[in-house]
Amino acid sequence: METLRERYLKGNKREKGKILDEYCQNTGQERKYVIKKFRYKVKLKETRKKRKEYYDNNVKPTLVEIWNIFDRPCGQRLKPLIGDELRRLIELKEIQCSNGITSKLKKMSSATIDRKLKHEKEVLKLNFKYSTKKNDFVLLNQVPVKTSADLDRTLAGNIQMDCVEHCGMSASGEYANSLTTIDILFGWWEGEAFPGKGQERTLIAIDNARKRSPVEWKEMHPDNGMNLLNWHVYTYAEKEGIEYSRSRPYKKNDNCFVEQKNSTHVRRQFGYLRYDTREEINAMNDLYRNELRLFKNFFQPVMKLVKKERIKGKIHRKYDKAKTPYHRIMESDQIDEETKRKLSEIYENLNPAELKREIDKKIKKLYEIYSKKNGGKVDLAVKKLIPSMVSFSMMHLR
Numbered sequence: 001m002e003t004l005r006e007r008y009l010k011g012n013k014r015e016k017g018k019i020l021d022e023y024c025q026n027t028g029q030e031r032k033y034v035i036k037k038f039r040y041k042v043k044l045k046e047t048r049k050k051r052k053e054y055y056d057n058n059v060k061p062t063l064v065e066i067w068n069i070f071d072r073p074c075g076q077r078l079k080p081l082i083g084d085e086l087r088r089l090i091e092l093k094e095i096q097c098s099n100g101i102t103s104k105l106k107k108m109s110s111a112t113i114d115r116k117l118k119h120e121k122e123v124l125k126l127n128f129k130y131s132t133k134k135n136d137f138v139l140l141n142q143v144p145v146k147t148s149a150d151l152d153r154t155l156a157g158n159i160q161m162d163c164v165e166h167c168g169m170s171a172s173g174e175y176a177n178s179l180t181t182i183d184i185l186f187g188w189w190e191g192e193a194f195p196g197k198g199q200e201r202t203l204i205a206i207d208n209a210r211k212r213s214p215v216e217w218k219e220m221h222p223d224n225g226m227n228l229l230n231w232h233v234y235t236y237a238e239k240e241g242i243e244y245s246r247s248r249p250y251k252k253n254d255n256c257f258v259e260q261k262n263s264t265h266v267r268r269q270f271g272y273l274r275y276d277t278r279e280e281i282n283a284m285n286d287l288y289r290n291e292l293r294l295f296k297n298f299f300q301p302v303m304k305l306v307k308k309e310r311i312k313g314k315i316h317r318k319y320d321k322a323k324t325p326y327h328r329i330m331e332s333d334q335i336d337e338e339t340k341r342k343l344s345e346i347y348e349n350l351n352p353a354e355l356k357r358e359i360d361k362k363i364k365k366l367y368e369i370y371s372k373k374n375g376g377k378v379d380l381a382v383k384k385l386i387p388s389m390v391s392f393s394m395m396h397l398r
Contacts, residue, residue, distance in 0.1 A: 001037070008038045059104050060116055062097045066105075067117055069094065069353045070299055075113035077301040077322040082106060084327075085299065085352060094353035143229065146221060146245040147254045151184060156334040157218030158184045160258040161206070163197075163227055164266045168274025176275040176284065177227070178266050179205040182258045183215045186332070187302035188325040189261050190293060193284040195276075202227040203236055212293070214329065214339050219243035223255050265296055269363060273370055280373075283366040287359065295355040298326045298347055 001023070008019050020038075024031050066089070067073070070081050082105050089095040090102070097105075108116075151158050159181050166176040174196045182189045190212050192205040210217055220242055222228035229246055237244040247254030269292065270284065301322035308317050326347060329335050 005038050055104060055108060055112060055116060059101055059108075062095060062101055063105060063108075063113065063116055064120055065095060067120070069356050071295070071356065072121075073300065075110035075117070076303060076319070078113055079108070079110045080301055080322050081299065082108070089353060092351050092353065094351065143234065143244055143246045145248055147248065147251070148256050151219075151221060151245075153184050155218065156183065156185045156332065157216050159213075159217050159220050160184060160255050161220060161222045161228060162255055162258045162262060163202070163225055164262050166193075166270060166273065166275040168272065170274065174276060176281050177202075178270075178284070178288075179209060180258055180261055180266060181206075181209045181213070182261050183213070183325075184257055185334075186215065186325045186328040187257075187304075188213060188215055188329065189265055189296055191265065191288040193275075193281050193288060195278070195281055197227045199227060199230045199232045203232045206233065206236070212289070214343060215335070217242050219245060221245050221247065221255065223247050223252075224249050265292070269359075270366070275366075275370065277369075277373060279369055280366060283362065283369060287362050287366075291355050291358045291362070294346070294350060295352065295359060296325075298324060298350055299352045299355070300324060302328075 004019055004023060008016055011019065020031055020034055023029070023034055027034075066082060066086065067078060069089070070078065070085075073081070086095065086102060086105060090097070151160075161179065161181040164178040164180060165171070166178065168175070176193050176195060177197060179192045179194065179202065180189065181191075190209040192209050194201045194205045206220075217240075220233070220237055222233075224246060234244055236242075252259050269287070275281065275284065301324050303319040303322045306318045306320050308315060310316075323331075326343060329343060330340055
């Protein structure tokens with residue numbers, strides 16, 4: 001600045017203007033303030049000291065480690081997990097951090113968590129999406145149509161269900177399908193893989209998922225797919241005393257709860273590859289029936305929509321505090337004490353970090369089976385379909 005000041009004071013109007021333009025462009029300071037600085041008519045402002053960062057780089061590595069253990073949830077879902085599970089992770093020696101870092105992590109707001117994890121999320125962001133054309137469906141006039149608003153969200157046992165296809169880039173032949181079910185009130189999720197779209201095989205998968213669920217089923221609500229909307233399932237529901245309803249054609253929002261889980265609980269784990277062998281289906285069921293269901297139901301918080309209103313053309317949504325399906329069941333008076341006791345025993349014996357490692361290991365094994373089936377060669381088009389979690393696991397599981 002001292003060099004420019006001498007030129008500024010000697011220059012004419014046009015020269016002064018060029019000097020000011022150059023200085024303001026390089027420093028970002030206001031033009032009037034710079035003029036006063038050049039004329040010695042103002043006391044130069046002291047450079048403001050940068051405030052010391054409270055959540056510094058000593059906190060972030062531990063936060064990222066916890067975020068990865070719980071399958072990378074958003075800040076609103078991760079905050080209650082830090083409060084509930086951090087102590088257990090330290091006791092299990094999965095996390096090593098000082099008391100100061102522990103205190104900071106528990107004080108951290110959900111917005112701060114999201115800011116600190118912004119770079120990590122950008123690295124793992126997956127923009128590729130792939131879908132297949134759905135087959136035709138059949139409407140059964142005997143089954144009543146219900147929207148998501150018609151289903152009682154305060155009653156335990158209302159189950160939404162859907163099937164996810166694992167056909168890769170071709171829908172020909174027989175391939176694996178995943179049945180996903182979710183209780184609307186608690187968010188308790190169950191999954192089961194089976195070959196083909198046979199109605200009897202689908203019914204067996206429904207029965208297996210129902211037996212594993214701690215919630216007594218009172219109503220089944222599938223979409224209009226033929227493998228879920230048929231006489232086999234209709235007769236089963238009637239025999240077991242379960243109500244049976246369906247969603248409207250081409251209205252995914254009528255099955256919104258289970259559609260969300262299709263993305264986070266199925267596609268994110270298994271991607272969009274084609275699984276069509278018994279070995280691959282067994283590997284998927286090994287996850288569905290063991291580690292994956294335990295991890296998702298005991299350590300993955302869910303936020304429920306409490307209120308939605310339109311203000312000046314903009315929709316404002318309000319959600320309740322994020323809680324895991326397990327904690328929602330434990331707080332409910334619609335579940336008997338014996339079931340709560342059994343769930344509590346299971347919870348006390350679980351290690352979320354160990355579950356996450358086992359899930360990653362089994363997904364890596366499934367990918368190896370898939371690669372072996374294709375002669376160890378996977379073309380570039382198929383590699384794009386590999387889920388982010390598999391790619392992430394393969395980097396860290398050497």
